[in-house]
Amino acid sequence: MQSLAARVAASTAHATLAFDLKNMSSLSVVDASSIRDAMQAELIHRGFRIASTPSAGTEVRLTLSGGADSYVWVAEWRGRDEPQTHTAIVAVPKASDAGANGTKNSVRLESKLMWQQPDRLLDFAVLTSPDNSASTIVTLGPGRVRWYSSGAFQSEFSHGFDVGRKTPWPRDARGIIDVEGKKVLLPEMECQGDIENPTQMKCIPSKDAAQLDGLRIRVSGHNDSESALLGDRCDGRFVILASGNGDWTQPDTIQGYALTDLEGQATVSGSPIEFDGPVLALYREGKQSAARAVVHNLKTGNYEAYIVTATCSR
Secondary structure, three states: HHHHHHHHHHOOOOOOOEEEEEEEEOOHHHHHHHHHHHHHHHHOOOOOOOEEEOOOOOEEEEEEEEEOOOEEEEEEEEEOOOOOOOOEEEEEOOOOHHHHHOOOOEEEOOOOOOEEEEOOEEEEEEEEEOOOOEEEEEEEEEOOOEEEEOOOOOOOEEEEEEEEOOOOOOOOOOOEOOOOEEEEEOOEEEEOOOOOOOOOOEEEEEOOOHHHHOOOOOOOOOOOOOOOEEEEOOOEEEEEEEEOOOOOOOOOEEEEEOOOOOOOOOOEEOEEEEEEOOOOEEEEEOOOEEEEEEEEEEEEOOEEEEEEEEEOOO
């Protein structure tokens, strides 16, 4: 799937694509639709937009066919002003997990909005009481840590402190709230102590900038995107979530990927979820099969905090 998308991207000048699927194989309608979604997700992650009308700059058709031992996937595309049709063909063994891009053992994503605010947001944490009767939202901004008691966006400020440093905070500052590690990380600063007991936290200078990268694995073709390696696996494969590779002025997506080993090639798994702005940060949520995502909503101007959960659909 990645090789087909790469071939299309390499010879397409238009940013908008019209996509069509023709299934001539023994794959079910559900599996064929999942392959279509995976192909579209790869193209979206390469900076393209998918249009619902043939008036797009380039028309792309993916044809699924094959024989007894393998499937044959054929991608054909032609720009609006181009006389020639481009073609790329790949063979996919039937014994392999064609469902890695389909529904069998694929990664299904769901997002839940947890918080939003007009001020810049670097990271957040959701603290729940032992009986789940109450929760607290902890927010981290450049030099600011705040605690809010539970409430559906009517949460009340309960505690907070500022983190000072000798020089101004960098414009591209990153930050992490590590609840399990009992620390908050900012550029050249580290606040230590129980996140659930903010009055006992103390901030000290730190030079360990590598900690701000978290547990991240780069996905091929998305070196500038946000990514997070999750705690759980899908059918024995590692699960990675990654944002798109557009700039901070465009809507964004988060896509699930699967890989057999940490040195291998990550492949698209399942369908992406869309957001109304760029994903600015993506961190694994503890040991769960979930991640914290910070999004800058271009429509409202707010910074939004999401929990993105990945489940392995079979």
